[in-house]
Amino acid sequence: MYQTLELRREGKLATLSLNRPDVRNAFNETTIAELTAAFSALGADPDVRVIVLAANGVAFCAGADLNWMKKMADYTHQENLADAAQLANMLHTIYTCPKPVVAKVQGDCYAGGMGLVAACDMVVAVDTANFCLSEVKLGLIPATISPYVIKAMGENAARRYFLTAERFDAAEAKRTGFAHEVVSADALDAKVAELVKALGNNSPNAVRQAKRLVRDVGGREISAALIAATVDDIAQIRASQEGREGVRSFLEKRKPDWLV
Template identity: 75%
Template sequence: MQFHTLKLSIEDKVATVTLDRPDVRNAFNEQSIAELTLAFDGLGRNDSVRAIVLAANGPAFCAGADLNWMKKMAGYSHAENHADALQLARMLRTIYLCPQPVVAKVQGDCYAGGMGLVAACDIVITAEESNFCLSEVKLGLIPATISPYVIKAMGENAARRYFLTAERFSAREAQRIGFAHEVVPADTLDAKTAELVKALVSNSPNAVRQAKALVRDVAGKPVTQELLADTAERIAHIRASEQGREGVQSFLEKRKPNWLN
């Protein structure tokens, strides 16, 4: 794949997608949205990739929408704005539904649509110097397209505040409200990310994918007979799977499972 707004590398079963427009604080436009969609769609189809890291070059992680793109949008018709927003929505959904676990490594400030990118990931590690902001209402806009992911990540109560006030908040506050999982000094961000990724790739690839889908499918649902039947079917299916059998057998035999070979 040939990319112009990001870099993609794969090493030791781990893919790294790096936003690479540091001169505009990694703000996104039509091209970067299309390239992120293409990158994550392709990685999701690559069974040799066991985990994905979403990172960024430069002092900022992502400043949201590119100013030149916003200038163009100001002249769009309703239909053009709707089509444009759908492209962003598809990109976020592609990241969210990616079969492999996606780790956001946030090395700098993360604003507006950048928070949507992070919220679509599964695990968020941020440098303690990073700041976050849902700044849309300052511009007379709303964080509509990113809202399904951001609200899932920070919860409705926190979203009520930060969607409405457009306050900037710290990495520690992001962790307190559940948006970020880990906050570390900037000089340990790479090491902490590597540690977490190592844990991910040590687990059964099939089980990790199924566990990711389980959280997505079960979260927020009432405990009905249908849900009980569904979860029972999932565990029955994975117990009988090749990796399910291998995992239990290797544990009983006190040896490494074959997916670590």
């Protein structure tokens, strides 16, 4: 089905893996199109509750493919705009996917690969992984990925690593907030499975709405409009089918119907 990805389904879990290990999973226009299509389809699939974004091989993602970059060197301004828009659309599709997305980072993650990871909801990284925002070394800037990377690691850390292009380790990724969990290689699968299980135990609608809530509220001033919006949010979900079922099952000391 895919040229550059591998999709595995296990019950309500979908694992989507970057599958170009020979080029350290560097992405090109095909990868971008396939990731956009895959996340759109999985996000709309009622049988999918959780998505894991993983990679095959020793590296998670080396950023942009060199052959793709060679082609871009001859692009006109309009062609560059169109190309960058495809990448931006892919990142936004992952970021706004209604299903929770867990990044499983089993190896090095550079440049655009950091954008992929930052667009996910949760990040579990192996302790041997290295990270780098290397664009300025090539005379470029991490513009398209910047909204997601800055949200993930914060402005202060981004200011340093955007400008220096230093390589940093998984411990530093966790310290900045870019990675949520850092584990040894033999514990990586178990930690991801732990998060997948936790996500699968929760109301699918509530998880979807909670993900939207973080996007809507994060970074906004606590104003009368924001307070009103959150009041409306809780009123809406209390009256929803899963909201009523969740409270009822708790009071009746039984499993809610999404776990039956």
